[in-house]
Amino acid sequence: MTGGDRLDFELHPNANPVPAAERSALLSSPGFGRIFTDHMVTIRWAESKGWYDARVEARAPIPLDPAAAVLHYAQEIFEGLKAYQGSDGSVTMFRPDANARRFRESARRMAMPELPDELFLRSLEELVRVDREWIPQGAETSLYLRPFMFASEVFLGVRPAMEYLYCAIASPAGAYFAGGVKPLTLWASEHYTRAAPGGTGAAKCGGNYAASLASQAEAIEHGCDQVIFLDAVERKYIDELGGMNVFFVFDDGSIVTPPLTGSILPGITRDALITLAREKGHEVREEQYALAQWREDAASGRLREAFACGTAAVITPIGVVRSPAGEIVVADGSTGAVTQGLRDTLVAIQRGDAPDPHGWVRRLA
Ligand code: PLP
Numbered sequence: 001m002t003g004g005d006r007l008d009f010e011l012h013p014n015a016n017p018v019p020a021a022e023r024s025a026l027l028s029s030p031g032f033g034r035i036f037t038d039h040m041v042t043i044r045w046a047e048s049k050g051w052y053d054a055r056v057e058a059r060a061p062i063p064l065d066p067a068a069a070v071l072h073y074a075q076e077i078f079e080g081l082k083a084y085q086g087s088d089g090s091v092t093m094f095r096p097d098a099n100a101r102r103f104r105e106s107a108r109r110m111a112m113p114e115l116p117d118e119l120f121l122r123s124l125e126e127l128v129r130v131d132r133e134w135i136p137q138g139a140e141t142s143l144y145l146r147p148f149m150f151a152s153e154v155f156l157g158v159r160p161a162m163e164y165l166y167c168a169i170a171s172p173a174g175a176y177f178a179g180g181v182k183p184l185t186l187w188a189s190e191h192y193t194r195a196a197p198g199g200t201g202a203a204k205c206g207g208n209y210a211a212s213l214a215s216q217a218e219a220i221e222h223g224c225d226q227v228i229f230l231d232a233v234e235r236k237y238i239d240e241l242g243g244m245n246v247f248f249v250f251d252d253g254s255i256v257t258p259p260l261t262g263s264i265l266p267g268i269t270r271d272a273l274i275t276l277a278r279e280k281g282h283e284v285r286e287e288q289y290a291l292a293q294w295r296e297d298a299a300s301g302r303l304r305e306a307f308a309c310g311t312a313a314v315i316t317p318i319g320v321v322r323s324p325a326g327e328i329v330v331a332d333g334s335t336g337a338v339t340q341g342l343r344d345t346l347v348a349i350q351r352g353d354a355p356d357p358h359g360w361v362r363r364l365a
């Protein structure tokens with residue numbers, strides 16, 4: 001059996017959950033990625049059995065053989081999405097079906113088994129249900145969900161592993177950037193690239209993030225918050241940030257975002273914003289945009305706003321881009337009206353404060 005659709009989750013509640021008072025203290029200032037809930041979900045896969053042994057259990061270290069394939073050849077993928085608690089107590093997730101599909105697409109690119117969407121969705125619902133008291137309340141807060149999967153087979157040969165562990169953990173989250181929403185200063189790396197045509201740029205695999213860290217360190221050395229990557233062929237066109245897609249807003253109201261050519265992650269926030277911007281009357285073009293053009297358009301005033309977007313960071317304005325060729329300041333370097341308007345609209349839908357005409361919000365039963 002490889003489908004796994006009929007799997008039931010065995011519940012093994014955490015015998016030592018974090019006491020309520022301690023949990024409240026943690027939730028008052030969660031930060032990002034620092035604190036975790038009481039449980040995790042695990043599902044195993046073996047070539048001979050398909051998906052089996054689905055559990056909700058206490059979050060705990062995972063025993064791993066030193067020859068586990070992931071430690072050597074990096075067969076690992078992940079997702080990131082958020083659960084919110086509405087003012088009426090309802091719990092929702094934003095477009096988890098899109099994450100399920102992207103998780104399968106990442107798995108295919110990394111020669112890993114594809115977890116059925118139904119099982120992916122059910123695993124997150126089980127986790128959120130058992131840990132719902134960990135969902136922080138308040139603006140800019142959510143329960144960040146991190147499903148991931150890796151090759152657990154004990155084998156050093158280079159081939160797709162025959163055993164995998166799928167796991168989902170949850171982390172109460174505040175703003176992704178310490179200091180809240182303020183314009184980013186970016187570093188345009190000239191010699192490091194993130195993803196080449198035919199590579200793994202469109203997959204959400206851990207290796208892409210490992211490869212971005214040296215350039216991120218370079219960004220910090222130059223006093224910048226994040227790297228903005230250029231295309232790997234011509235080193236001219238904007239790809240994306242290490243964990244966010246990019247949009248540009250022009251003086252005629254039109255908006256440009258780099259196309260899905262296989263070297264950027266097909267962001268779910270990106271997709272939602274293209275729809276929302278068009279509904280607000282903006283012309284949105286998915287086309288290449290060169291760093292040199294950015295410099296020219298910022299100088300002429302044609303470029304009015306630029307922003308980065310993703311699940312963790314939501315929408316964050318871009319104020320400045322530095323590169324060895326000099327500095328570009330976007331408009332006056334502050335948050336623009338279009339950026340703010342799109343952010344407000346998206347966040348209102350995500351939090352259940354606005355109608356959801358696209359059926360993006362999934363309510364926990
Ligand atoms: N690009 C990269 C490299 C990312 O890691 C992310 C975050 O998931 C995004 C873009 C934005 O994707 P999404 O909006 O689906 O979170």
Ligand code: COI
Binds near residue numbers: 244310311312313
């Ligand atoms: C997300 O936005 O969910 C991401 O995965 C970006 C980053 C935290 C890796």
